[in-house]
Amino acid sequence: MAGVSRTSSGAPRGADLFFWAFCLVVLANAALFTVAWLGGTLGAAVTGHGFHPPPFTLGAYLALISGDIGTLWPGASPYAVYAGMLVVALLLVVPAVLAGRRLLDVRGRGVGLARVRDLAPLTPAGIAARARELRxxxxxVRQLTPDDTGNLLGDLSPNGPELRSSFEDVELDLMAPRAGKSTGIAVPRVLRARGAVLLTSNKSDVYAVTRAERERVGTVWTFDPQGIAHVPRRMWWDILADCTSIEGARRLAGHFVASVNDDTAKKDFWISAAQNTLTALFLAAARGRVPVAELLGWLADPADRTPIDLLRDAGLPAMAEQLQGTVRGAVETRDGIYETARQCVACLLDPEILAWVSPDPYLPQFRPERHVLGRDTLFLLSKDGGGSAAGVIAGLADATLRAGVVAAERMGGRLDPPMTAVLDEAANVCRISDLPDLYSHLGSRGINVVTLLQSYRQGSRVWGEAGMDALWGAATIKLLGAGLDDADFVEKVSKLVGQHDVSTVSVSRSRDGSSRSTSYRQEHVLPPDRIRALPKGTALLLATGIRPAVITLRPWYKEPDAARISAQARQEVAAITERAAGKATATPWQANRRETPAAG
Structure with a gap:
């Protein structure tokens, strides 16, 4: 009869299981008997009855089970014998348990994922050495505090150690809503920052938790033109300060265009022409020291020659001619360009928003070049969607980042202490069009940028596929959290994590006997479904030059000082609620009026 191959689902599997179960029972009893045999002998010896081990036989085993201690160790106290057994059991079991736990930890981390030795550059010792090189x-300083050495990422799952990124790393985090972006990343970064802080958001939660704590180390600037946290205006920023150059004016125009253009990588004729027109108008206003309100008047009346004359007076005839050509073009084309430009800066028509970017002699002016040199905090809050101040927020964020680059160059190449920039909801409220190109450069200047997105596709809609690929490639630290539902992206990540060998044993039986063979196949270390199903509070860490690892985030409310910060957050939330209620019940004039200090 031909040989019959039985798979793991056939009858021989039951026979094999019985055989291995029988062997396991025999080995367990032998191990227990060995512990009792050795421990009883040592207990009897310690109490003065000499080291006389009983025979290691089946009869001795049966005597031990029946409790016949006197036959095995004549004259010895049963208490001493049992105590010796207990001591030996503890000496052998404790190492076995520790070894078992270590084995379970390794299995829990997953075959093929990074282990502690692979993550040495991110562990406390490695990151401290790197911090001394960068700062x-x-x-x-002999003894460094952990936050002086790097940015906390989390703990290697499941039992550590703590992992941190260096001060030259730039980070990209992709997580679904309610996956821990704010509690596990944004809030801890702001609380632990050693230098200046920049935070963008469309919610008041991070602001409420961190404001009081950051106020202990420096000045807190809150730019809240749309009332996210209902903070009264106590500052202003000169939106035209950097528009005295063509580059600065073009960058600001680009931020406004990006706020209404779904894909900054694709610009049609109207969008491009509107950006050129805004560039010329911003440049004219900045050179002529004209307020933003008057600039809006130029947009409303294309026939107004004031910006053209200001450009000529500033020695920019080419720019003046270009603007004049737009004004003198076909009426339909000119009106289309100007209407597109008006839509881009429509948020400035709101007097509440306009007031935040217009000179105010009664309030302090925010100066990015000073902010980056200290430990102050800048909160940039804006709604997303129609009517948002996203263009203004992106302009101020970009101005602050570029001020950090200039300051770093003057300090020898890097900011020390480093600056922390957390761009939460970057795709909605902070669309810096060339962020992918700036990313690696910012890291080399000591500006730690963390961009938080809900998905890879969300970033692709803003910066285009090529731009998002560039951002992904420039980020030296990438955290992928729970709830990533983009099948194509998750499949790519699974391939990046890699594969490992899996052995399969097959048994073949015939009349002539049986044979066992082992074959190998490759499986993904983390299949796409496991990446999608990452638990909340965990993330897949992809660091440059290091094998992937799964980490556990460290939310702020589980840290030692959480009680104090929670109390401050409750007070801040109550204050926000009170301000919101007061604004809702106020008359329009009361809600919009500006509070000024009393004379004298």
């Missing part, structure tokens, strides 16, 4: 101010 000259730490040269004479």
């Amino acid at each position: 000259p101010s730490l040269a004479g």
